Each structure stands twice: as C-alpha cells, then as structure tokens.
Amino acid sequence: xxxxxxxxxxxxxxxxxxxxxxxxxxxxxxxxxxxxxxxxxxxxxxxxxxxxxxxxxxxxxxxxxxxxxxxxxxxxxxxxxxxxxxxxxxxxxxxxxxxxxxxxxxxxxxxxxxxxxxxxxxxxxxxxxxxxxxxxxxxxxxxxxxxxxxxxxxxxxxxxxxxxxxxxxxxxxxxxxxxxxxxxxxxxxxxxxxxxxxxxxxxxxxxxxxxxxxxxxxxxxxxxxxxxxxxxxxxxxxxxxxxxxxxxx
Amino acid sequence: xxxxxxxxxxxxxxxxxxxxxxxxxxxxxxxxxxxxxxxxxxxxxxxxxxxxxxxxxxxxxxxxxxxxxxxxxxxxxxxxxxxxxxxxxxxxxxxxxxxxxxxxxxxxxxxxxxxxxxxxxxxxxxxxxxxxxxxxxxxxxxxxxxxxxxxxxxxxxxxxxxxxxxxxxxxxxxxxxxxxxxxxxxxxxxxxxxxxxxxxxxxxxxxxxxxxxxxxxxxxxxxxxxxxxxxxxxxxxxxxxxxxxxxxx
Numbered sequence: 352x353x354x355x356x357x358x359x360x361x362x363x364x365x366x367x368x369x370x371x372x373x374x375x376x377x378x379x380x381x382x383x384x385x386x387x388x389x390x391x392x393x394x395x396x397x398x399x400x401x402x403x404x405x406x407x408x409x410x411x412x413x414x415x416x417x418x419x420x421x422x423x424x425x426x427x428x429x430x431x432x433x434x435x436x437x438x439x440x441x442x443x444x445x446x447x448x449x450x451x452x453x454x455x456x457x458x459x460x461x462x463x464x465x466x467x468x469x470x471x472x473x474x475x476x477x478x479x480x481x482x483x484x485x486x487x488x489x490x491x492x493x494x495x496x497x498x499x500x501x502x503x504x505x506x507x508x509x510x511x512x513x514x515x516x517x518x519x520x521x522x523x524x525x526x527x528x529x530x531x532x533x534x535x536x537x538x539x540x541x542x543x544x545x546x547x548x549x550x551x552x553x554x555x556x557x558x559x560x561x562x563x564x565x566x567x568x569x570x571x572x573x574x575x576x577x578x579x580x581x582x583x584x585x586x587x588x589x590x591x592x593x594x595x596x597x598x599x600x
Numbered sequence: 601x602x603x604x605x606x607x608x609x610x611x612x613x614x615x616x617x618x619x620x621x622x623x624x625x626x627x628x629x630x631x632x633x634x635x636x637x638x639x640x641x642x643x644x645x646x647x648x649x650x651x652x653x654x655x656x657x658x659x660x661x662x663x664x665x666x667x668x669x670x671x672x673x674x675x676x677x678x679x680x681x682x683x684x685x686x687x688x689x690x691x692x693x694x695x696x697x698x699x700x701x702x703x704x705x706x707x708x709x710x711x712x713x714x715x716x717x718x719x720x721x722x723x724x725x726x727x728x729x730x731x732x733x734x735x736x737x738x739x740x741x742x743x744x745x746x747x748x749x750x751x752x753x754x755x756x757x758x759x760x761x762x763x764x765x766x767x768x769x770x771x772x773x774x775x776x777x778x779x780x781x782x783x784x785x786x787x788x789x790x791x792x793x794x795x796x797x798x799x800x801x802x803x804x805x806x807x808x809x810x811x812x813x814x815x816x817x818x819x820x821x822x823x824x825x826x827x828x829x830x831x832x833x834x835x836x837x838x839x840x841x842x843x844x845x846x847x848x849x
Contacts, residue, residue: 390829467716471834480828501834508829542848578847579729580639580757584840585720585750591837592844598827599791 353398353420361398361430361442367492374446376494377430378504381437385411386504392443396420400427400438412439432496443507445494450483450511451523456597457483457551459520461565463490463586464557470501471587472554473512477505479598483551485523486514487562521568524551531569533561534593536583538572541596550597554590602647602669610647610679610691616741623695625743626679627753630686634660635753641692645669649676649687661688681745692756694743699732699760700772705846706732706800708769710814712739712835713806719750720836721803722761726754728847732800734772735763736811770817773800780818782810783842785832787821790845799846803839 363369364377375395378387387394388411397412397419404413404421412419422430427438458476463469469491476484486493493514499506506512524531529549532538553569555561561569575589584592612618613626624644627636636643637660646661646668653662653670661668671679676687707725712718718740725733735742742763748755755761773780778798781787802818804810810818824838833841 386831471837474830474834475837477828478824478826478830478833503830503832505830575727575844577727579726581723581727581752581754582635583752584727585723585836587834588720588724588837588840591833592841595824595841595844 353422353426358422358426358429361440365432365496367495370445370492370494374444375442376445376499377432378441378443378499379432379436379439379496380500381407381410381439383499383504384439384441387441387443387507388412388415388417390504390507392507394441394443396442398422398440398442400424403438433500449513449515449523451526453483453523453527453529453549455483456481456549457485457524457529458590458594459551459553459565460484460486460490461517461553461561462487462556462559463554466491466495466497467501468557468585468587469493470498470503470505472590473498473502473505473509475587475591475594477508479594481594482509483511484509484513485520486512487520487565488514488516489562490514517562517564521564524568527551530571532571532573533566533569534589535560535572535574538574540576541573541593544571544573546597552590552593552597554586557586602671602675607671607675607678610689614681614745616744619694619741619743623693624691625694625748626681627690627692627748628681628685628688628745629749630656630659630688632748632753633688633690636690636692636756637661637664637666639753639756641756643690643692645691647671647689647691649673652687682749698762698764698772700775702732702772702776702778702798704732705730705798706734706773706776706778707839707843708800708802708814709733709735709739710766710802710810711736711805711808712803715740715744715746716750717806717834717836718742719747719752719754721839722747722751722754722758724836724840724843726757728843730843730847731758732760733758733762734769735761736769736814737763737765738811739763766811766813770813773817776800779820781820781822782815782818783838784809784821784823787823789825790822790842793820793822795846801839801842801846803835806835
C-alpha cells in the first residue's frame with residue numbers, strides 16, 4: 352500500500368533538485384521499465400495502475416520476482432510525466448561511484464541542452480558498448496524524464512555514467528593516457544583520422560560548441576565534412592557517426 | 601495588410617489536409633526562415649509581428665529584397681504552432697514535379713512516424729547532399745511543423761523531395777538501375793558491405809521496420825551490428841550512420 356506521503360515524494364521527483372537531493376528518479380513507461388527489469392539493475396519499487404494490469408496481463412513484470420504496488424488513476428495523474436501515461440513506473444537509485452580507472456572508450460557530453468539529443472547519445476553509446484560517459488553539469492539533467500524516454504533506458508546498462516563538473520572530468524582524463532578528441536566544425540575530416548590508442552570523444556553544445564576549458568584538454572579535433580547546404584548536423588547524429596567511425600577504426 | 605480571411609487561411613495550414621489541399625505550408629521560426637531566404641527558394645509571403653521587428657532589427661530579412669507583412673500579437677496567437685513563437689513566418693508552396701531521372705543517391709523513408717526522426721533524416725540528407733528523397737505517404741507529413749523544425753529547413757535545399765505512395769516509389773526505383781538496399785536488423789554488417797554502383801537506401805518504421813512491399817524490391821540488406829545491450833538504435837541515428845558509410849564508400 353502506497354501512502355499519500357509516498358505519492359507526494361514520487362511527484363517531487365519530476366523536479367531536478369529533488370532527484371539530486373534524494374539520489375533517486377522515477378522511470379515511466381512500459382518499454383523502459385521492461386529494459387530496466389531486463390538490465391538486472393536494482394529497482395526500489397515498481398508501481399502500476401489497475402488499468403495497466405488489465406491492459407497488459409502478459410507484461411514481463413508479472414512473471415518476474417519483482418514486487419509491485421498498485422495505485423489509483425488519481426495517483427497516476429499526480430506522478431506521471433507524460434501526457435498519455437502508460438501507467439507503469441519504477442523508482443531507482445541514481446548516482447554511484449565513479450570508476451576513474453578507465454578501460455574502454457570514453458564519451459564526454461559537454462553542455463548538451465536538448466533532452467532528446469542527450470538521450471539519443473546515451474542510447475547510441477550503449478548500443479556500441481561505450482560505458483564510460485561523463486556528462487557536464489551544465490548539460491540537461493541526465494535523469495530528466497525526457498532524457499530517459501529518448502534513451503530508451505540506456506541509463507541502466509551504462510556502468511560508468513556520471514554527471515559531474517568540467518574540472519572533475521578534466522582531472523579524470525588527465526590521469527588517463529587516452530587521446531582526447533574534440534568534435535568541432537573545423538577538425539580533421541573523420542575519414543582521415545586514425546586512432547591508435549584508447550580515446551575519449553568530446554561533444555559540445557548544439558549552438559555554442561564545446562566549453563573552452565574542455566576544448567583545452569583535447570589534443571586532436573575531428574569534424575564531419577559538409578557536402579551539401581545545411582549549416583550543421585544535429586549533435587546526436589554527428590556524435591553517433593563519429594562513434595561508429597571510432598569504434599570501427 | 602493581411603485580412604481576417606488570410607489569417608484564417610494561414611491558421612488552417614496547421615492541419616495536414618489543408619496543407620495538401622492547397623499545396624502550401626507555413627514555416628515558423630527565425631533560423632528556419634533565415635535558411636529559407638538563403639536557399640533562394642520562392643517565398644510567397646513573409647509575416648512578422650511588431651515585436652519581432654523590435655527584437656531583431658538586424659535580421660537578414662530587413663536587408664533583403666523580400667517584402668514582409670506585419671501582423672498583430674493576436675494574429676500571431678492564431679497562426680503560431682509553437683508555444684514560444686519567434687513571431688516570424690513564411691508561406692511557401694509545397695509539391696512540385698518528381699524528377700525520376702535519378703542521378704545521385706536516393707533515400708527512401710518508409711513509414712517513419714516520429715516527426716523529429718523524419719526531420720533529422722532530411723537534415724542529414726541535405727548535409728550529405730542527397731537530394732532524391734521519397735517519403736512514403738504512411739509516414740508523418742513532411743510539412744508537419746515539428747518535422748520542419750527538426751529538419752532546420754533542410755526541405756528548402758532538397759531538390760527532389762516528395763511524399764508519395766509506396767507503389768509510386770517502387771515504380772521510380774524499378775525504372776532506375778540503382779542497387780536498392782534495405783536497412784534491417786539482420787542485414788550485412790555495414791562495415792562489410794561494398795557498393796559499386798548508384799544506390800537507394802530504405803529506412804523503415806521505428807517499431808515495425810520496412811513495409812513488406814518495399815522490402816521486396818531491395819536486393820541487398822544492411823545492418824549496424826550491436827556491441828552492447830540496447831534493443832535498437834534510433835532510426836534517424838542508424839540512417840545517418842549508414843548514409844555516412846555509403847557516401848564515403
């Protein structure tokens with residue numbers, strides 16, 4: 352049985368400050384909760400409505416070992432973050448400790464402002480098994496519901512995903528012997544770059560590019576040459592094209 | 601001077617049926633109208649508010665040969681499609697005739713449902729100078745305001761962009777001697793495929809893939825191998841990665 356106070360708490364997690372204060376976030380939606388269950392990540396609470404159970408009698412949840420709480424339609428309205436809620440939620444802990452002994456490749460997301468772009472980049476990173484992802488704290492909150500939706504639950508597979516200050520990211524990179532490559536508008540054409548050691552790729556803001564302090568620690572730069580007329584590529588698209596090239600090289 | 605009836609007409613263009621009936625669409629936003637002016641494409645009417653003029657005295661429009669009409673804030677509210685409108689609009693003709701004598705590469709967008717994905721794919725295509733784009737009529741309308749926003753105005757550079765029926769697309773491809781390649785989950789890994797002739801790439805629906813009739817005309821298939829845990833890549837991301845590979849090959 353969920354109390355009024357618990358509903359109030361779940362509702363509060365739609366705000367960034369409460370997510371950070373409590374190191375928790377509320378995940379919403381069938382496909383994402385499904386990914387969460389399958390990822391094996393620890394789930395503090397799963398919450399569904401009666402309507403959800405009626406509509407989805409075969410949902411994976413009901414054959415799993417997970418307990419779930421049932422709430423009323425009124426309570427769904429209080430805690431939902433989407434217009435047409437699928438009426439299934441999961442409460443998970445965020446945070447965790449940073450692994451600065453980097454093994455695989457690293458993705459630095461610097462000052463990314465659009466939730467859809469940030470989410471898509473996390474989804475691509477997880478597809479390519481890039482687990483070290485450091486998002487600058489001037490980017491949109493990684494647990495923003497729109498980010499989580501567009502990541503399709505990638506968050507829960509990424510073992511070393513953290514949103515931290517630029518200087519913390521710089522200090523981690525300085526301790527590594529990775530080559531740090533900045534994606535810029537005038538870098539080396541991506542087909543000409545050859546990478547012979549472990550790499551960290553920095554992607555910057557949609558309009559303003561990479562923060563100066565982050566740009567300073569890059570020893571190389573890369574760009575995707577323009578063949579047509581557009582002024583720019585979308586950052587999630589450009590970043591994914593670069594990841595695909597770097598992983599394959 | 602814009603009449604009440606003209607405002608009513610502009611307002612009606614927020615609906616697909618009126619856009620199709622009139623072969624016109626209303627573009628909204630500073631950056632996109634800017635792209636439109638720079639593209640040299642014929643513009644039927646540019647509409648701004650007083651507020652826009654005060655806020656943007658240096659906007660390219662005011663030094664161009666284009667005439668513009670000024671409307672009231674109340675009329676802006678009637679015709680705008682975004683919550684925080686930038687209060688600048690352009691009326692353009694859509695449609696035009698299909699060039700079926702294909703020269704460069706072809707992109708087939710089949711049953712794409714998300715406006716952001718469709719817009720991003722048009723933006724990427726234009727970046728790579730792919731001008732032949734056939735969007736199936738079961739995809740979201742290419743002149744949907746959200747598609748236009750996320751394309752950043754790519755529409756106006758694409759010389760052979762059309763939304764038509766699957767059988768019309770198939771007949772165009774059948775007349776060409778292009779190799780038709782379908783992006784699927786189990787195709788040839790994208791790094792192993794070699795393309796020695798002109799190509800057409802088909803991308804399909806976010807959840808259901810490519811329509812069967814379209815799939816039938818493909819002689820090859822391609823996929824992006826998964827290295828991590830996610831179930832799928834976003835279609836705009838996957839399509840862009842494939843375009844980047846194909847253009848470079």
